[in-house]
Amino acid sequence: MKVVCVGGGPAGLYLSILLKRQDPSHDITVHERDPEGSTYGWGVTYWRSLLDKLDAHDPESARAVEEHSVRWSDGVAHVRDLTTRHHGDQGFGIGRHQLLALLAERARSLGVRLEYGSEITAVPAGTDADLVVAADGVHSALRGRHADHFGTAADSGRNHYIWLGTTKVFDAFTFAFVETGHGWIWCYGYGYSGEHGTCVVECAPETFTGLGLDRADEADGLALLEKLFAGVLDGHPLIGRSPADGSARWLTFRTLTNRTWYRDNLVLLGDAAHTTHYSIGAGTTLALEDAIALADALRAPGSLPAALAGYERRRRSELLSVQSAARHSAQWYENLPRYIHLPPHRMFALLGQRHSPLLPYVPPQLYYGLDKACGQLEALRRLKRWLGPRAARALHARSSGVRERSDLGRGAREQPRKTW
Numbered sequence: 001m002k003v004v005c006v007g008g009g010p011a012g013l014y015l016s017i018l019l020k021r022q023d024p025s026h027d028i029t030v031h032e033r034d035p036e037g038s039t040y041g042w043g044v045t046y047w048r049s050l051l052d053k054l055d056a057h058d059p060e061s062a063r064a065v066e067e068h069s070v071r072w073s074d075g076v077a078h079v080r081d082l083t084t085r086h087h088g089d090q091g092f093g094i095g096r097h098q099l100l101a102l103l104a105e106r107a108r109s110l111g112v113r114l115e116y117g118s119e120i121t122a123v124p125a126g127t128d129a130d131l132v133v134a135a136d137g138v139h140s141a142l143r144g145r146h147a148d149h150f151g152t153a154a155d156s157g158r159n160h161y162i163w164l165g166t167t168k169v170f171d172a173f174t175f176a177f178v179e180t181g182h183g184w185i186w187c188y189g190y191g192y193s194g195e196h197g198t199c200v201v202e203c204a205p206e207t208f209t210g211l212g213l214d215r216a217d218e219a220d221g222l223a224l225l226e227k228l229f230a231g232v233l234d235g236h237p238l239i240g241r242s243p244a245d246g247s248a249r250w251l252t253f254r255t256l257t258n259r260t261w262y263r264d265n266l267v268l269l270g271d272a273a274h275t276t277h278y279s280i281g282a283g284t285t286l287a288l289e290d291a292i293a294l295a296d297a298l299r300a301p302g303s304l305p306a307a308l309a310g311y312e313r314r315r316r317s318e319l320l321s322v323q324s325a326a327r328h329s330a331q332w333y334e335n336l337p338r339y340i341h342l343p344p345h346r347m348f349a350l351l352g353q354r355h356s357p358l359l360p361y362v363p364p365q366l367y368y369g370l371d372k373a374c375g376q377l378e379a380l381r382r383l384k385r386w387l388g389p390r391a392a393r394a395l396h397a398r399s400s401g402v403r404e405r406s407d408l409g410r411g412a413r414e415q416p417r418k419t420w
Contacts (some may be wrong), residue, residue: 001019001023001026001027001130001131001134001224002126002129002130003016003019003026003027003028003029003032003130003131003132003311004029004120004129004130004131004132004179005028005029005030005034005128005132005133005135006031006033006120006132006133006134006135006136006142006321007030007031007115007133007135007137007140007269007270007272008030008031008032008034008100008104008110008135008137008265009100009135009137009287010100010270010272010284010287010288010291010338011135011269011270011271011287011288011290012030012098012132012133012269012270012291013030013100013103013104013106013107013135013278014031014061014103014287014291014292015135015290015291015294015295015362016028016030016107016110016112016182016287017058017061017103017106017107017110017112018057018058018106018291018292018295019122019295019298020110020112020144021057021058021062021110021300022232022295022299023111023191023244024111028111028112028113028117029112029113029114029115030113030114031115031118031119031120032114032115032116032117032118032411033117033118033119033120033136034116035116035117035119036104036114036116037097037101038101039097040096040163040165040241041096041198042095042163042164042165042192042196042197042198042239043093043190043191043192043193043196043197043198043261044093044096044099044192044283044284045092045093045094045095045173045190045284046091046092046284046285047089047090047092047285048089048090048092049260050285050288050289051065051092052105053288053289053292053336054212054288055385057352058106058291058375059260060106061102061106061235062104063153063334064102064105064106065094065099065102065187066092067071067143068095068098068099068102069092069093069192070092070094070191070192070193070194070390071090071091071092071093072089072090072091072092072172072173072190073085073087073088073089073091073172074090074094074171074172074173075088075172075173075174075175075177075348075352076086076172076173076270077176077177077344077348077351078174078175078177078231078232079177079340079344079347079348080178082178082344083344083347084173084345084375085345086333086348086349086352088352091190091224092172092279093190093191093193093198094192095196095204096098096194096284097192098193099210099284100194102187119189120141120142120167121141121142121145122142122145123266129137130265130304130331131265131267131298131364132266132267132268133266133267133294133305134266134267134268134269134272134274135270135293136151136272136369137270137271137272138205138254138256138271138272138275138408140271140272142272143258143268143272144267146263146266146332149252149260149263150259150260150261150263150268151238151258151259152256152257152258152259153256153257153258153259154254154255154256154257155254156207156252156253156254157252157253157254157277157334158204158210158252158334159202159203159204159252159330159333160202160203160204160205160213160250160251160252160335161200161201161202161203161250161251161253161278162200162201162221162240162249162250162251163198163199163200163241163249163250163251163395164198164199164200164225164238164239164240164296164398165196165198165199165236165238165239165240166189166196166197166199166221166233166236166238167195167197167237167239168189168197168232168233168234168236169191169193169194169195169197170190170191170197170201171191171198172189173188173189174187174189174232175186175187175188175348175351176189176229177233177336177340178229180207180210180211180228181210182206182207182209182210182211182331182335183203183204183206183207184203184204184207184212184336184419185201185202185211185228186202186203186333186336187200187201187202187225187229187232188200188202190278195337197217197309199228199233199238200278201225201229202333204272204334204336205326206260208250211224212224213248213250215249215410216241216248216249218241218248218249218261219280221240221248221250222237222239222240222248223288224383225238226238229362240250244390245359251262253274253275253277253278253330255275255276255277255326255327255330256271256274256275258274258327260312261273261286261308261311261312261315262305262308262309262311262312265304267294267311268288269290270282270286270290270291271287272404273290273315274286274319274323274324276319276322276323276326277326277327277329277330278354279332279333279354280322280325280326280329280383281328282322282326286319287289288314288321289315289318292319293314293315294311295382296311296364297310297311297314298311305372306328324352324355324357328356328357328360329354329355330351330352331413332351332354332359333354335360338364339364342364346364346365346368347369349371349372350368350371351365353367353371361382377408
């Protein structure tokens, strides 16, 4: 099979690795528009379950990823001058640059051709590729040429955020909530190497404009953020992306969906197919899982259309609970005043429950009490697990105007892990 993959991110590179492992005779080329070694973002997070999946499909790349990752098992929340620390599941962080370098090296070793500085915005006329993979991100040019067919839709979140680096190496997944005269602003901090960490800053629109962040250039904006978060940065600087015009890269998150994920021999992968809010820390994991699912589908007997349809069905099903969790996580932060005035340990506990579809409809203090009781009584804990996914599906069905199918709930699906 001849495969052309457009986009040299985690999804495209890992798919090329898996397909070459399945059949070394596959002719695979990955085209990446940017030069090799240039990438956006700082560190990405993942959990042990992803490592187990990578190890099952390509042990060599799994070992390399784990060896270059840092670990944490605690979460820390700073609210004003109060601090609370919780122990949780072990998490991992790795630099995006490092992850891409490891996957590129592994792909090359298997015979994949990597073409950097090669921008493809349309499937070339007369191409003899059996499969064209659009792994070119949320702004996918290949998908954009057939947006009506794919049924692409994007919803922007309310809050503003910026993705920054820092020389502060966090020893835990760190949350810091700072109250200003214009409302709350907060950051998520985590390490991804022995020298650097990632710091994602978020705030409501009125705080964004009230602090003047909408008008500040990158240097002035970073200086203000360093002052606001001095308590967790310990004197370390924040590092921006330094665009040519000196502007700051503040964004609002775009949740992207598609009605279908393939057209003829063109298939969507990773962020080109779907996005989930960064606050659940699952973007890279989902991209790699897409690659695993597509490679599995292509290995099965049958035609290419059947394989692409099977890939789409599988991933849509697997993403239901994750997308629900991401929506509720984003809404938790958009409604921060509902929770921020609780005692820090209670606020932090509800922060860990932000994926729940029930939380927005139950008074926070009552939910905290019920959740604590669930942790002590097995019957209540089982009821809470049973209610959560069903409430999410019912709300999704109501919002999309379709009747819930009774067979969607058969078998519990794993909820995304807490981000600490």
